[in-house]
Amino acid sequence: MFKQLAAGIAAFGLLSGMVHAAEGAPELETFVVSGEQPGPGLWKVSKGDHVLWLLASYGSLPKGMTWRTSEIESRIAESQEVLYGPSISISPDIGLLRGLTLIPAALKAAKIPDGRTLKDVLPADTYSKWLALRLKYMGKDDDVEKMRPALALEQLRAKAAEKNGLTGGPNIFAVVGDIRKKHKVPGTRMPAISRTIRVENPRGMLKNAQKLQLPDVECFTRGLDKIESDIERTRALANAWARGDVQTLRSMHRNLPMREAARENCAYSLMVALNESESADAAHSKQMLDDAMWHVEQASVQAEINWIAAAQASIAKNRSTFAVLPVAEMFRPDGHLEKLRALGYMVEEPK
Numbered sequence: 001m002f003k004q005l006a007a008g009i010a011a012f013g014l015l016s017g018m019v020h021a022a023e024g025a026p027e028l029e030t031f032v033v034s035g036e037q038p039g040p041g042l043w044k045v046s047k048g049d050h051v052l053w054l055l056a057s058y059g060s061l062p063k064g065m066t067w068r069t070s071e072i073e074s075r076i077a078e079s080q081e082v083l084y085g086p087s088i089s090i091s092p093d094i095g096l097l098r099g100l101t102l103i104p105a106a107l108k109a110a111k112i113p114d115g116r117t118l119k120d121v122l123p124a125d126t127y128s129k130w131l132a133l134r135l136k137y138m139g140k141d142d143d144v145e146k147m148r149p150a151l152a153l154e155q156l157r158a159k160a161a162e163k164n165g166l167t168g169g170p171n172i173f174a175v176v177g178d179i180r181k182k183h184k185v186p187g188t189r190m191p192a193i194s195r196t197i198r199v200e201n202p203r204g205m206l207k208n209a210q211k212l213q214l215p216d217v218e219c220f221t222r223g224l225d226k227i228e229s230d231i232e233r234t235r236a237l238a239n240a241w242a243r244g245d246v247q248t249l250r251s252m253h254r255n256l257p258m259r260e261a262a263r264e265n266c267a268y269s270l271m272v273a274l275n276e277s278e279s280a281d282a283a284h285s286k287q288m289l290d291d292a293m294w295h296v297e298q299a300s301v302q303a304e305i306n307w308i309a310a311a312q313a314s315i316a317k318n319r320s321t322f323a324v325l326p327v328a329e330m331f332r333p334d335g336h337l338e339k340l341r342a343l344g345y346m347v348e349e350p351k
Contacts, residue, residue, distance in 0.1 A: 037242035041350025056327035058241040061169030077183040083323040086190040117145045149220035195295040
């Protein structure tokens with residue numbers, strides 16, 4: 001809760017989902033698939049007669065979809081191991097108890113200064129667009145009207161996705177786990193990668209954030225204009241995953257460097273604005289943001305190295321191994337699959 005509320009302090013909460021970003025889309029659809037769907041086929045990585053089967057995971061699956069899992073069940077059942085990737089945790093060094101004492105200040109920092117609302121700070125035409133979308137997807141919500149534009153925009157995105165049936169569908173990892181347990185296949189969980197960010201004077205940084213004016217209005221306006229096209233893009237990706245349309249998945253994914261992806265998120269502008277004054281707290285904020293960026297990048301590199309080493313070991317010892325990777329990773333030019341290919345493994349894409 002604290003990391004979500006204190007956007008100015010917990011940069012790692014902002015950055016954790018930005019290692020990969022997807023954008024660009026072919027012709028879009030206006031519906032979400034439902035009923036029984038196959039999902040994507042499996043990627044095959046092999047050396048000799050030893051094989052690693054890879055399932056591409058995607059976060060927003062259609063709510064009304066039933067996943068036909070016969071292929072993955074047969075592959076898991078014949079495998080000697082299910083390989084899980086490492087989790088990454090980037091945390092502040094403030095501790096739980098201290099963090100709890102900062103929640104009131106974090107709540108204030110999340111709100112527009114001086115008791116104003118979005119209607120007070122947004123241009124009239126922007127507020128009119130916001131209100132129409134808020135009523136469409138969120139209904140009456142006085143609390144969100146008090147939030148800083150960047151945070152209000154993220155609330156709207158989440159509600160729009162939910163309203164369009166793009167959340168609440170099958171949980172890929174839960175399904176894989178249930179099948180693995182059913183067939184008594186051992187699971188290997190790689191060690192978590194944990195890093196700690198030093199936060200100097202978090203209370204002072206939050207007080208500084210409370211006084212911060214609104215550098216994110218311009219970004220909010222751009223993001224508002226893209227809400228529904230972003231929903232269409234997410235819908236098209238979800239549909240492509242559900243149908244097993246690998247070519248559409250490939251055409252819609254473009255991997256951005258993490259720092260570039262971060263700049264497209266409006267909350268990033270709040271972080272940058274916190275760094276711009278000459279105060280000691282601004283210097284602390286800048287150092288924290290730089291540290292968070294560096295740690296996320298380094299942890300991601302370490303996670304990739306660990307996973308590739310574990311995949312090689314599994315392929316060597318098992319006739320068959322099953323694993324899951326994010327769908328974007330399947331198409332990254334310098335990603336896991338390409339690195340395995342460079343190491344001499346044969347990589348075959350599902351048809």
